[in-house]
Amino acid sequence: MIEHAAEPLASPAHAARTARTAGTPPPASARWGRILACLVELPAALIVVAETLILGGGAFARYALHAPLPWTEELAGILFLWLAMLGAIIALQRSAHMQLTTFISRLTPQRRAWVDACGMWMVVAFLLLLVQPAWQHLVEHVEVLTPTLEVSEAWRAAAVLTGTVLMLVTALIRLFERASRTQAALSGVLVGLGAGALWLLSTGLMELGNANLVIFFLLMLVGCVAIGVPIAFAFGLSTLCYLALSTATPLSIIPNRMQEGMSHLVLLAVPLFIFLGGLIEMTGLARAMIQFLAALLGHLRGGLQYVLLGAMYIVSGISGSKAADMAAVAPALFPEMKQRGAKDGELIGLLSASGAMSETIPPSIVLITVGSVTGVSITSLFIGGLMPALVGLAMMALVVWWQTRKEDMRDVPRPSGRALLKLLVVALPALALPVIIRTAVVEGVATATEVSTIGIFYALLAGVLMYRQFDLRRIYPILVDTAVLSGAILLIVGCATTMAWALTQSGFAQDLVSIMSAVPGGKTGFLLVSALAFVILGSLLEGIPAIVLFGPLLFPIARMVGVHEVHYAMVVIFAMGLGLFAPPFGVGFYAACAIGRVSPDVAMPRVWPHMAALFVALVLLTLVPWFSIGFL
Structure with missing residues (x-):
């Protein structure tokens, strides 16, 4: 791993x-x-x-x-x-x-x-x-x-x-x-x-x-x-x-x-969104959001599993770290889910798959990286990334429905409308944050880099004025942790950019163009081969190294064979996410095991239904471009 x-x-x-x-x-x-x-x-x-x-x-x-x-x-x-x-x-x-x-x-x-x-x-x-x-x-x-x-x-x-x-x-x-x-x-x-x-x-x-x-x-x-x-x-x-x-x-x-x-100035969004993720956890925004979703769906069969999927969809991408996303959601839900009879392995499978599903959700750091190294519009990527994740969420919801169809919910209380309304009021500032961020980019209020600062100031105000949770002693560690994760990511970007340049100068790029252009099946064959390649690359190299190294080489080929660049971006990012969270090599799977405190040996046999659901979603995304570009 x-x-x-x-x-x-x-x-x-x-x-x-x-x-x-x-x-x-x-x-x-x-x-x-x-x-x-x-x-x-x-x-x-x-x-x-x-x-x-x-x-x-x-x-x-x-x-x-x-x-x-x-x-x-x-x-x-x-x-x-x-x-x-x-x-x-x-x-x-x-x-x-x-x-x-x-x-x-x-x-x-x-x-x-x-x-x-x-x-x-x-x-x-x-x-x-x-x-x-x-x-x-x-x-x-x-x-x-x-x-x-x-x-x-x-x-x-x-x-x-x-x-x-x-x-x-x-x-x-x-x-x-x-x-x-x-x-x-x-x-x-x-x-x-x-x-x-x-x-x-x-x-x-x-x-x-x-x-x-x-x-x-x-x-x-x-x-x-x-x-x-x-x-x-x-x-x-x-x-x-x-x-x-x-x-x-x-x-x-x-x-x-x-x-x-x-x-690339657009990469400046990486540390700022990482900082924002730390603030969301510290100020209680993530907790308020999860509590509302749990009250809304928790009394249904598989309700907490749906809550986990919904929470990952909403908060994903803001922190810059999938481990941070999972750590914000899982500890609040896993104890109750286990009490209701959910098996450890199934929980890890769901958590891993939700992390993979949410790689295309803006403001994902991977989306920002793709835009930086390939020249694809960040705004287009932000608009196009919501539907592919929704397809993955729908496929995993089917798995949840099947696994929990016989769950006994007779002893689970249903919250009153008044209690639900109270939780909604408390959660509204938290639920509004992803909407504010994505709307600001789409409407041109701020660039993809600047919009992270809007989120930071909003989280600070919400924490101080609404949730009354703001620990000054935690700010400095969050700032240093932001620098650490940013440095680790950006050094890879720098070194991979250098390697990609060397490969291009060697003539490898031209050879790759010839090979990929000759793939049988035209652009569909090219997309399928690319999806398979990025599943493997995502498993071995993680997402950002794979994207930075091969994105500049493959995106021009995609344009040449007639594949829309946003469609291609969604396919390779989703495929990379699948590899990132698929055992035995995917680091995301082991991160989910660590967060859920479940042995990988216990989780591995039960993760495959969720990975299969994601694979079906990947095939749908590959064959149906509308899921990626229908709203552009």
Whole structure:
């Protein structure tokens, strides 16, 4: 499975606390790790606040005062790149970068320690090799001025260099903190010998042509991912080695492409929606919404299952994290559902499938990413994403109806109309939030990036004035967590953008066009093959890496064979979501198991009816374009 959750037992802060508890001074690596965390976390949190104020102020000035501020987007873009790099540093400190652990999780602890040490040396190798190109990239941009603020572009380029250096320091701290001296030394020698062998073979590699794609983007990339190297660093290392050892391309192109990939202003919605998700949970909006839905449908057969589906449909996509969506809904419903006789495995199957179903619901981070890397209109994606999820919801509702058709509901009280009305009044501010966000984008009040600030200010006001739930002590951790998840996502976007560029320059894109254009069945065959491919890619790479890497390559082919770009986006996103939540590799399935506190071995045999329902929905979406583009 792919992990992107922090492992707190390995953090520098935990090591320091453990050492203090034991009465011994913390190790030097833990002390330096804690100092570095203090230096990075506060600026990252402040940037999240600054981005919210800048974009929110810009939207207010343009729409309410009719006096646009031309410098807001430029300043927000510069700060955004710093946020991405600082977040990536904290994510590395917290082991929060996405990584495949399916294979290494089966190793004994001793063997896994050796493999982890080798993997961290590969991270170190990538960052060490990136320092000089990042410096050169900075030097090249010193004399270039931004068009509006007229400040040096070096402020933007410095974020990449600073992030690279601090991630290198962080990786070394983590390496010597987790591995013994023997493991660190021997694994370093092993990785060094491999690097030396590739360097000695570089002359021969130059003559192999596109055979190098197999060496670097198949063997090396798959090998790195299999041993647990975080996906972003695996992408970056494979691309860097390919360009350095088999082409004459200057390596300064790597930080340039990374910066370009992470600088799309529409991606700024990622951290802001993640921050909004944290506020929704803290201020009680999610709880009020779920309580109303439970009262409305809870007395029906399978009522709470329908509530879970409805709640995921409403809140999904706002937090930026499927795990956060599921964690906001499941704990409020699972205890009562189990009391009514629901089986653990069926609950996990429903939770997993609802997470997959809701990938197309705006303001999904995946939708925003697709729009960023492919040029498809975000507004069109937001409009088109509601119906595909509704098709998936309908298919899963049929499964719920079948599984609960004999449920005994005689002892379940039905709430009075007065009680239901009271809960509705309490829930109205929460139910209004998704409507406000989606309406603001569709009506042009704010861009997909700015609309997140509307949601943030609305959630703050609702929490303070209506729900009276606002804990200032939780704001800073939410801001830091926002930076962590954003950094993990955006570093993947940057490295995958670089890899996609390298594949395009190699001629692979043209070969892919030829292959996919020759698929039997015309555009229907192309859609079916794409759906199957993204089910597999979603299972192995998770959604955003798969979309960023293959979206720029496949969307032009879709246009060429006559597939509407929004229809194609919905098919591949839904397929990716199915793979993301399907066992045995899908990370979403294991996240659902962790949230529901159910063993994967118990849940896996019972998840398949829900996955089958989603597969039927995927076929319908593929064959009936109206579900995706009927309301455009």
